[in-house]
Amino acid sequence: MGAARVFRILGIMIDHDVVERTIAEALRTGADFAEVYAEDKRNTSVALDDGRVEQVTSGRDRGAGIRVIKGETTGFAHTSDLTAAGLAEAARAAAVAASQGDGGVRTIALTQAPAHRPNTIVTYPEDIAKADKVALMQRVDEAARSFGSEIVQVSAGYGDSRKRVLVANSDGLLADDDVVRLLVRISAVASGDTGMQTGFQSMGRTVGWETFDDLDVEALARDAARQAIVKLKARPAPSGAMPVVIKNGTGGVLFHEACGHGLEADHVQKGASVYAGKLGELVASPLVTLVDDGTMGTEWGTLGIDDEGHTTRRNVLIEDGVLVDYMWDHIRARKEGRDPSGNGRRQSYMHLPMVRMTNTYVMNGESDPDDIVAQTEQGVYIAHLGGGSVNTATGDFVFGMNEAYLIENGEITEPLREGNLIGNGPQVLRDIDLLGNDFAMGNPGTCGKDGQGVPVGDGQPTLRVKSLTIGGTAS
Amino acid sequence: MTDLATGPSAGHADGAELLTLADRVVGQAKPGEQIEAFVSRGGDTEVRVYQGEVEHFVSAQAEGIGIRVIRDGRTGFAYAGTLEETAIAEVLAEARDNVEFGTPDEWAGLAEPDGVPVTDQSLWNDELVEYPTDRKIELAMELERLAAGADPRLRIDEANYADAHGEAAVATTTGIRQWGRENGCYVSLSTLADDGDETQTGFGFSVGRTPEALDLERAAREGADRATRLLGATKPPSKRTTVVLDPLVTAQLLSIIASTLNGEAVVKGRSLFKDRLGDEVAPAFVDLVDDPTNPLAYTATDVDGEGLAARRNPLIENGVLRQFTHNSYSARRAGTVSTGNATRGGFAGTPGVGALALSLVPGTRSQSELIADIDDGLLVQSVTGIHSGVNPISGDFSTGAAGLLIRNGTVAEPVREFTIASTLQRMLLDIAEIGGDLDWLPMRAAGVSLVIRDVTMSGS
Incomplete structure (x- = not known):
């Protein structure tokens, strides 16, 4: 692993030697431990409410947090500037936060840990058209509404995210991860003589779009509607x-x-x-x-x-x-x-x-x-x-x-x-x-x-x- | 500008930089396109002290932009946690792309200037900006010392000092152009009290716009009282009773009531008060007002999350439901005008609706005078699970609680591990008296002692 190696996995693109220099900078005040945590997260969400696709949202968050521990004190600073200068500034801020003292110079050598992935992603949600995500929510809405005439309102939400993470510390640890999440939420309101009642269902997975091959989102929607309708006949709890x-x-x-x-x-x-x-x-x-x-x-x-x-x-x-x-x-x-x-x-x-x-x-x-x-x-x-x-x-x-x-x-x-x-x-x-x-x-x-x-x-x-x-x- | 200034930074006194950024985005609107740019920047400091040492010191900066595009009644939104030029261009392109997938909505649209004058607020203090770091650490240490000395049974789980500063700008193609900034600080304390095998917990806090305004002694005293007063508490038997809510508990109840008076919930059919404007929903002595122009409120603000002037809105007057809170969307759909109640959680979201600084108009008597009239009841000092056991759509209300029994007009033994339950509709109607001890808290509702009849206490 040469010093010129670049961490592209993140789309974060931080040079190996920049990470090492950042940690060394963070240790300058004589700290016991320093850590860089960098992430690049993109997410997409669809909000369907009141029968309308109200909004599709795209978000991007990217930055690094630097932690420095000296004795019993932890100093922490973060930055959305992932250049060498931005990271160094955050490292100094964290070091100052952990200590007012002055220590020596410590260099560190990072060893990349083998990637550990508990599951396999087949289709990244970023490769699925937004129109398909919207269509999924429309199916959910339809399934909940058609479950019973008592259903007067449905709200459905879809969210996906992909977060790429890099962690390195002064113990020489260097590890990365690539986390995908998919979430679906449905809430239904039923109305009857006794007022309104609500039902709720959701599913969340840390895999890709393939999860919908064997997951019946319409059944989830019907269950949310069923709960709301059942509760119209509910009596006060004991x-x-x-x-x-x-x-x-x-x-x-x-x-x-x-x-x-x-x-x-x-x-x-x-x-x-x-x-x-x-x-x-x-x-x-x-x-x-x-x-x-x-x-x-x-x-x-x-x-x-x-x-x-x-x-x-x-x-x-x-x-x-x-x-x-x-x-x-x-x-x-x-x-x-x-x-x-x-x-x-x-x-x-x-x-x-x-x-x-x-x-x-x-x-x-x-x-x-x-x-x-x-x-x-x-x-x-x-x-x-x-x-x-x-x-x-x-x-x-x-x-x-x-x-x-x-x-x-x-x-x-x-x-x-x-x-x-x-x-x-x-x-x-x-x-x-x-x-x-x-x-x-x-x-x-x-x-x-x-x-x-x-x-x-x-x-x-x-x-x-x-x-x-x-x-x-x-x- | 509480709602706009959610991001944490010192910023420039005139907001020129953020306004320029927002203007530049809005200036790219194509014919037929409405654009809103919300830009914020800020920072915060947090010091946690444990046993006389700094456990952590966090210094954080954040900035970002959220862009909303509306075309042909369709809405798209995108955001990024950076103000880099290339990222901003990407956010605008994403928001435009997202428009394609929205369902046309005849009421969709941005806020438009409504001529309501802005009430100036003084939400920024240079004094806090210049406050030295070692004094911040000293405040947290001082708080820990004060509390530790308050009672020999007490341990301090953590003592904190924190401050935050932020500035934000919003600009739209409809002519909204606002900038604001705000800063503030607080100390807080988490306590444990031991007696034999038993441990109870408490907390204390004090909020201020400057460090001088922080009342460390009150925070320490309340942190000690809350933990020690529950030592020896038992589980009470189940029964129906009259409760007196401590001001903090009333503020939590009002926050839930506020969500039933939310114009968006009303127009979407999710409010239990949706068809009840003009109805008596509480006794005639009850007045509920949302007034973010009141400088005493910690959530006071000059403009709302869409950049319209914040204003005083009576929601319940003489027990009669008078109006709901609205942002520009819910108002348009309800056939009325915005009440200046757009809320905003930062650059990563679009405006919602909510109360900004809610309060009951106080009565005249102290809490002990209220208690003196009660033969058999319960003083509720804290509630838990308010978000799991309260349903603002059905009105069902059930929360965990702790407090003191009331017997023959005075407080008696402590009780815990029980619930109190009713419905939101009944609780409003069952209000017996409002205390005179109005207390502004660092939340969107003010506290005051409140007497409510006929609440079910479930214990053993």
Whole structure:
């Protein structure tokens, strides 16, 4: 690898020796560590609402973030100027931010890591005509509207992006990635005597346009319409604690909130997680094995490398109910003297990386999902969960139920209006008393932490929680 | 110019540079083409302190352009996070190409100057520009020290100082030409309180247009109070009760109410108030006003996201629904005029509609006077999951909550891990009293203590 090598993979085109010189510049004030993260992202989106293609949008974001660590202090600066001069200026700004002191000169030699691609892209979305993307949304709109006369409004969105990434650091690491994402979202409004209700569906993949060969977007649209119509007959949700059954592939957000965030090493090291100091302890029902896996085929949270250049991995966090590991980024792993786990992520080149989840899921149990419902005398069945949030220090979390039903005498009966559920993470993990054998991944999610959003996936088999508080209005 | 100045930079005092860039794009319009160019530039600084050391120091600059093209009722849009000349040419070409795929819409079009005078706002302070870096670090350290000393049970998760500055220009073929800039700063704090095995969390903050305006003591005190007051909290039994919302919680509720009064939701049939102009939607003592010309609001602005003058709009008067918020598109479609409520999330998006500085007209009594009238109730000090359990289309309202029970006119023991639920329609009608403690917050709605009857509390 000669000094004249140019990184064309990015369309970013930064000379190898410019990257090395930038890192050397960033180290000039005596820093322990310096990193260059460069990205070039192009995206296209189609917004269809109210029966019209309102807008096709094209976007381009390109730039580099420079991180410098000295002692316990991290300095960070970014630039959209990817010339040698622009990068050097950002490197100096980051170095000054990390330290006012003066150190020596350190040179570094980069070694290119072999490319790690968890999946293969057949057709890049940039090679598909915009007209085809628009037509896809028109099919979605038509499918949702024709599902029932109660449907009065449909909004459909398509988005694709291709992000090329280069990461290099003063440990000699040099890695790159080329991430493609496709997202489809449908929301439907139904109107009836009881007012309006909404339904929602989405899909997200980290592969190319070929994903639509075997993915039925019209079925997704019909499902969004069905949800909205079903809810027109919904009665107020109950109020109080009761058993809750969560359908497969719809409730991974429960684990994302109930324990995922609490297993992020930054919260753990600051003593701001209920799971701090609990390695080796039984923290969940022995039925539960929880995994965070950035390598999962085409899933929404899948990456070749994390945003610190480390190859993603499959990390078992809870095994048969026992806490076996946390998730790590560079800083937290370095402090602990261990390898990072491929969980250092950032929203864009303008953001500092931190510990984040990728695809987080609970592995299969042994129960038949129908038996789980049949064994539940009275309770609530959740067919579609909404978003949620958690306080990692207390473990208290909430999440919304977008589609839910009463369970009466072991059978799913009437639909319920929307509401939040509330619980405490460690308690809920212990209260999982039935786990199905029908594992499925759920809808694509965007996880927010400290003001940054990153794409994540989740999944679980059908399961029952012995007791959760339903935040409805009916007594 | 809050809405335009979302990008973070010091910039030039007259905006000539950004306006010239925008003008140059607009000047390329072909016959029959409407073009809008939105250009922004800015920067921010963030210092995080942990245990007396700087944990990170971020210094960021960003700039970009968004171009909207409308032809024959079709809209196309493109943006780029750079102001390089070649990139701008590419953005304009992309936006034009995207026009081809839009569905013709008879109401599509850019805003046009409406003659409403702009209320000048003083949103820029040179003092903040010149504020030295070491003083910024010192403010975060001082905040951490103040909070750590407030209570022996307290740990500080992080203490932050941040500031941001930005300038933006918008120009259109319809004659809009505006530039503005804004800067501001804040300190914030995240706290943990321990008692035996139990840990609770809190936060505190203070916002100002200059560092001198920051109230570190209040931020530290609130950060300590919020974490320690929940120690020993239990899960309450389920029941229907009267709630008093803390000002911050009321502001969150008003933000949701605002989305039901959004003109775009109305014209697209997604508002539960769509056919209800002129109806009584709240008791007669309730007045809800959106007024971004009020300099006390942190979101005060001179012009909206389309470059029209920001203005005072009464939405609910004497309990009667009077008007919705509109940008130029939703107004045209509704057969009315823009209320100056175009919102803009930066150069990467086109204008939406929303309240800019919403507030209930306050009553006269303090929170403790409101509580003194309640035999059995709940003071709600925080809510969670407001975006997962509230549906502004159906009106269903359900959020996680924490606070203090109210017994015989005074606050009693702390409670947590429960929800409060009703519907948005009912909550407005069930307002029993508005407090006198109006508090402007760094969000698009102001806080005030609010008493609401007949809310379901779901616990054990």
